[in-house]
Amino acid sequence: xxxxxxxxxxxxxxxxxxxxxxxxxxxxxxxxxxxxxxxxxxxxxxxxxxxxxxxxxxxxxxxxxxxxxxxxxxxxxxxxxxxxxxxxxxxxxxxxxxxxxxxxxxxxxxxxxxxxxxxxxxxxxxxxxxxxxxxxxxxxxxxxxxxxxxxxxxxxxxxxxxxxxxxxxxxxxxxxxxxxxxxxxxxxxxxxxxxxxxxxxxxxxxxxxxxxxxxxxxxxxxxxxxxxxxxxxxxxxxxxxxxxxxxxxxxxxxxxxxxxxxxxxxxxxxxxxxxxxxxxxxxxxxxxxxxxxxxxxxxxxxxxxxxxxxxxxxxxxxxxxxxxxxxxxxxxxxxxxxxxxxxxxxxxxxxxxxxxxxxxxxxxxxxxxxxxxxxxxxxxxxxxxxxxxxxxxxxxxxxxxxxxxxxxxxxxxxxxxxxxxxxxxxxxxxxxxxxxxxxxxxxxxxxxxxxxxxxxxxxxxxxxxxxxxxxxxxxxxxxxxxxxxxxxxxxxxxxxxxxxxxxxxxxxxxxxxxxxxxxxxxxxxxxxxxxxxxxxxxxxxxxxxxxxxxxxxxxxxxxxxxxxxxxxxxxxxxxxxxxxxxxxxxxxxxxxxxxxxxxxxxxxxxxxxxxxxxxxxxxxxxxxxxxxxxxxxxxxx
Amino acid sequence: xxxxxxxxxxxxxxxxxxxxxxxxxxxxxxxxxxxxxxxxxxxxxxxxxxxxxxxxxxxxxxxxxxxxxxxxxxxxxxxxxxxxxxxxxxxxxxxxxxxxxxxxxxxxxxxxxxxxxxxxxxxxxxxxxxxxxxxxxxxxxxxxxxxxxxxxxxxxxxxxxxxxxxxxxxxxxxxxxxxxxxxxxxxxxxxxxxxxxx
Numbered sequence: 001x002x003x004x005x006x007x008x009x010x011x012x013x014x015x016x017x018x019x020x021x022x023x024x025x026x027x028x029x030x031x032x033x034x035x036x037x038x039x040x041x042x043x044x045x046x047x048x049x050x051x052x053x054x055x056x057x058x059x060x061x062x063x064x065x066x067x068x069x070x071x072x073x074x075x076x077x078x079x080x081x082x083x084x085x086x087x088x089x090x091x092x093x094x095x096x097x098x099x100x101x102x103x104x105x106x107x108x109x110x111x112x113x114x115x116x117x118x119x120x121x122x123x124x125x126x127x128x129x130x131x132x133x134x135x136x137x138x139x140x141x142x143x144x145x146x147x148x149x150x151x152x153x154x155x156x157x158x159x160x161x162x163x164x165x166x167x168x169x170x171x172x173x174x175x176x177x178x179x180x181x182x183x184x185x186x187x188x189x190x191x192x193x194x195x196x197x198x199x200x201x202x203x204x205x206x207x208x209x210x211x212x213x214x215x216x217x218x219x220x221x222x223x224x225x226x227x228x229x230x231x232x233x234x235x236x237x238x239x240x241x242x243x244x245x246x247x248x249x250x251x252x253x254x255x256x257x258x259x260x261x262x263x264x265x266x267x268x269x270x271x272x273x274x275x276x277x278x279x280x281x282x283x284x285x286x287x288x289x290x291x292x293x294x295x296x297x298x299x300x301x302x303x304x305x306x307x308x309x310x311x312x313x314x315x316x317x318x319x320x321x322x323x324x325x326x327x328x329x330x331x332x333x334x335x336x337x338x339x340x341x342x343x344x345x346x347x348x349x350x351x352x353x354x355x356x357x358x359x360x361x362x363x364x365x366x367x368x369x370x371x372x373x374x375x376x377x378x379x380x381x382x383x384x385x386x387x388x389x390x391x392x393x394x395x396x397x398x399x400x401x402x403x404x405x406x407x408x409x410x411x412x413x414x415x416x417x418x419x420x421x422x423x424x425x426x427x428x429x430x431x432x433x434x435x436x437x438x439x440x441x442x443x444x445x446x447x448x449x450x451x452x453x454x455x456x457x458x459x460x461x462x463x464x465x466x467x468x469x470x471x472x473x474x475x476x477x478x479x480x481x482x483x484x485x486x487x488x489x490x491x492x493x494x495x496x497x498x499x500x501x502x503x504x505x506x507x508x509x510x511x512x513x514x515x516x517x518x519x520x521x522x523x524x525x526x527x528x529x530x531x532x533x534x535x536x537x538x539x540x541x542x543x544x545x546x547x548x549x550x551x552x553x554x555x556x557x558x559x560x561x562x563x564x565x566x567x568x569x570x571x572x573x574x575x576x577x578x579x580x581x582x583x584x585x586x587x588x589x590x591x592x593x594x595x596x597x598x599x600x601x602x603x604x605x606x607x608x609x610x611x612x613x614x615x616x617x618x619x620x621x622x623x624x625x626x627x628x629x630x631x632x633x634x635x636x637x
Numbered sequence: 638x639x640x641x642x643x644x645x646x647x648x649x650x651x652x653x654x655x656x657x658x659x660x661x662x663x664x665x666x667x668x669x670x671x672x673x674x675x676x677x678x679x680x681x682x683x684x685x686x687x688x689x690x691x692x693x694x695x696x697x698x699x700x701x702x703x704x705x706x707x708x709x710x711x712x713x714x715x716x717x718x719x720x721x722x723x724x725x726x727x728x729x730x731x732x733x734x735x736x737x738x739x740x741x742x743x744x745x746x747x748x749x750x751x752x753x754x755x756x757x758x759x760x761x762x763x764x765x766x767x768x769x770x771x772x773x774x775x776x777x778x779x780x781x782x783x784x785x786x787x788x789x790x791x792x793x794x795x796x797x798x799x800x801x802x803x804x805x806x807x808x809x810x811x812x813x814x815x816x817x818x819x820x821x822x823x824x825x826x827x828x829x830x831x832x833x834x835x
Contacts, residue, residue: 012646014642014644014646124658124661124662125658125662189669192665192669193662193665193666193669196661196665197658197661197662197665200661201657201658201661202658205643227665227668227669227672228668228669228672230669231669231670231672231673231676232672232676234673235673235676235677235680239768239772242761242768242772246761246762247761247762248761248762248765248768248771248772249761249762249763249764249765249767249768250680250765250768250769250772252765255763255764255765256684256688256690256691256694256764256765256766257684257688257764257765257768258683258684258687258688258765260687261680261683261684264680264683265676265680268676542643555640555641556640557640557641557642557643558640558641558642558643559642559643559645560642560643560644560645560646561642561644561645561646561647561648562645562646568650570645570648571656571657571658573656574655579643579645579648580648580652580656581648581649581650581651581652581656581657582645582646582648582649582650583650583651583657583658584650621786625790628790629790629794630794630799630804633798633799635799635803636799636801636802636803636804637650637801637802637803
């Protein structure tokens with residue numbers, strides 16, 4: 001086909017010894033210095049770290065909002081903040097945690113880890129990856145910048161119409177909210193496409209479907225859920241902003257529209273969203289449980305099938321957020337059944353992890369301890385979820401603190417505890433140094449007790465009738481004691497994150513040196529150096545088992561014959577991962593940054609005039625042509 | 638340490654169809670954009686069922702321009718198929734000629750879509766029916782516009798020194814996406830133009 005004769009004189013990896021190969025590849029795959037170099041990088045590890053750090057900054061911001069709310073609710077009849085600010089706080093808290101932290105942080109870990117775990121040199125479409133990060137960053141900065149300028153959405157993280165309509169909320173707050181959605185969903189969708197293609201086409205030779213690490217399977221299913229769920233919220237938020245800017249009538253019952261259409265579209269995304277946030281947590285758990293049990297996860301096949309089942313079922317649940325909107329009975333019954341059914345594959349996963357620990361020799365390091373905390377909290381949240389799936393119970397406790405307790409158990413238990421475990425687990429890979437174990441265990445004590453002291457009382461508050469989203473409550477209701485307890489717990493929980501931050505900063509400077517594989521793990525990222533070099537692997541590994549680092553014998557098979565001075569990687573066949581093509585991976589480029597910048601300007605402009613889209617998209621088009629136009633004749637070969 | 642080597646030096650640097658990564662990227666975007674279309678149609682049908690006044694609001698749309706649009710769009714699948722074949726044979730002459738034809742067809746389609754909009758009997762702000770007609774027609778219009786723009790750039794590219802090697806694979810990929818633009822229109826056409834007439 002294209003294997004040109006003049007390629008022959010170029011240096012291949014087989015021509016060089018290990019040391020020279022490492023140096024040459026580092027140069028080929030490296031990132032240039034200087035501002036332009038920093039903004040042009042396409043290295044998935046650098047972009048992954050930027051994603052992770054940005055998501056954690058938003059976690060901190062959302063956490064501070066939560067603390068202010070808890071301080072307000074600690075006492076009855078409190079006037080620490082007023083009703084208006086309180087509405088803005090819970091809107092920003094929910095929006096930030098869901099869209100700027102929850103979704104991006106899972107993808108961030110995938111961006112960093114998936115290419116390493118499948119044994120390739122960069123993510124598929126690395127420039128799109130850079131673009132997605134900048135779009136996400138600009139979306140978050142836009143929302144928080146507007147907040148700083150007192151343009152603040154205050155209609156909840158779900159922005160229900162008619163409250164979010166122009167006549168009830170005349171400011172620009174919901175418009176900024178809607179455009180932030182568009183920003184972050186563009187970023188999330190782009191990353192999903194990259195992950196799907198990286199997993200399907202860039203696995204190391206020999207990594208057949210049944211040798212893909214469970215972490216990677218999970219992120220693949222996660223990406224497919226995003227691909228099918230996120231278009232719903234993009235469509236919905238675009239419809240909302242059109243309703244507010246150009247006077248469409250989608251949600252106006254007086255002109256043939258229906259406010260419930262918003263709820264359907266929102267929750268068609270919103271329920272899979274729960275799994276979009278939760279699945280990365282299970283990916284972390286699978287990796288950590290295997291490593292610290294010293295055996296592969298029990299029941300590989302049921303684990304993978306459960307993941308796929310969760311993917312499908314997550315789309316059959318959305319109406320359970322709308323049980324009190326007056327649905328036909330048969331519809332409610334169907335969604336009750338499917339809401340209960342999804343507990344089965346989740347249960348299968350939990351039992352497989354427990355069986356793994358049971359059969360293995362668990363080593364109680366901080367990552368595993370946080371995973372054990374996850375089991376407890378997530379199962380408790382799952383049980384209150386099964387309760388809420390039942391229409392009569394849901395009708396009773398709808399919009400009370402019982403629901404707040406439930407979803408914080410699921411989301412924090414299901415995502416944040418595994419996330420902290422993941423930080424401790426992969427920190428040595430990223431920085432080359434281990435985090436402090438003693439501080440880690442103290443952090444667990446603070447986090448576990450703080451979390452439960454905060455959120456367990458909310459179940460009781462909900463059952464005693466305390467509604468959500470109230471900025472204060474009268475003393476006669478008798479909710480003061482439990483609220484004070486919850487607020488005290490929130491401070492403990494918040495302190496646990498400050499402790500982690502301190503531990504990260506101190507360990508990055510002076511933690512114990514980690515080496516390549518400090519935990520004795522089995523997946524390929526631990527075969528790379530810590531931190532990994534720009535090329536990830538000097539020689540692409542060939543995989544012969546599901547636990548390559550545990551099962552490799554003396555014969556460590558590798559790929560040979562790739563060019564050294566060009567960014568070449570191996571593209572393999574989908575199921576058997578047979579080497580098929582030597583594809584060139586795109587080089588660094590400033591255009592993705594510029595494209596994200598003009599896209600951001602067009603989106604922000606569109607909040608003020610629809611013409612910003614018309615003019616903005618023509619500029620975006622020009623930038624995209626510059627991005628894709630080949631710069632050298634060699635790129636065409 | 639002993640080391641055996643799988644030699645990949647003889648592998649090609651590009652290929653066609655589902656062997657290459659861009660095909661899978663395009664396929665994934667088709668999936669997510671297709672989901673967007675399906676949800677848009679879902680929203681339209683939801684209101685058609687729940688709103689008692691829908692029959693009154695849903696004035697049938699003029700068939701002339703849309704029929705021409707649909708006809709040209711469906712016929713364009715033929716040159717599109719030929720581009721795919723010519724690209725895989727790496728025949729530069731045929732690819733250039735066919736890209737010129739596809740660009741012309743694309744521009745005609747954009748003109749027809751503009752006529753479709755101008756012939757609409759409802760405005761987006763009249764009622765929810767009007768909003769959905771404009772939304773769905775616009776959403777598909779954006780897809781036509783982007784792929785025509787892409788085709789125009791590719792056509793220019795193939796007439797420069799870059800019209801070689803991997804760019805044939807790009808031409809094939811572009812043709813693949815055009816099928817999506819054609820196929821996604823057919824259900825939209827049925828819903829927008831024929832459903833209100835039933």
